[in-house]
Amino acid sequence: MTYDDFDILSPENQRLIHGALKKYGIYPHSQQYEDYLQLARLTLLEAYKIFQTGNHPNSRLNVFIYQRICWKLTDALRKEQRRQSKMARSTDEQLQQLAEKQTISEAASIEYQLFIETVLPHLTAAERHYLIDVFLYDLSVVEIARKRQVSRSTVYKWRNRLALKYLKFFQK
Known part of the structure; x- marks a missing residue:
């Protein structure tokens, strides 16, 4: 053959x-x-x-x-x-930058810092990526989807799960 x-x-x-x-x-x-x-x-x-x-x-x-x-x-x-593994390491560094970012008013900054410290351990890696991309880099859903090589619907799912966790945090 x-x-x-x-x-x-x-x-x-x-x-x-x-x-x-x-x-x-x-x-x-x-x-x-x-x-x-x-x-x-x-x-x-x-x-x-x-x-x-x-x-x-x-x-x-x-x-x-x-x-x-x-x-x-x-x-x-x-x-x-x-x-x-490399992305996870860079994500940790980016989360640290996100926690230190002081672009919000002082009262909102304290609430924001409290949210980050409380909810962050309960987030999945994808939700952390979403949080970083939105708040640190100010990316749109389409840009996040392109950057993470996923569909837009996946990014929307991350956002919705993050929103639910955020609501649970404030209901307590």
Whole structure:
């Protein structure tokens, strides 16, 4: 079989791809499933091309391809984890700046500081990002969606959950 005859959509190749995705807990309902699926497909083609240029017995083709896909997914997941970790560290620094920001009147500033200190531990990372982007950087919903690479409806959900937590805080 030549590189041009190789069928990426064959059931056997699809089993290799989905098996590797499953190994790493990447399922169709996952947020970045399509990205990782495409990465696995490209890796499958690259692995087949590399396999054809080497001196490998054909009986090891599936093992070779599966291993290459797993390696590529591992690299991609580690890269994403580092990016998320970096964002979390920068978020903490931004939250500190947000708490120190004194652009509101003095009475409102005290209430604002109290809100930040009380509610902040109960916020999700996404709600913290929303809070930072709105109050520190004065971004719109569309700008936040673009920056965080999510849909506008997701940003609205963050805002609504944050508003509910804010209301609970003032009802006490």
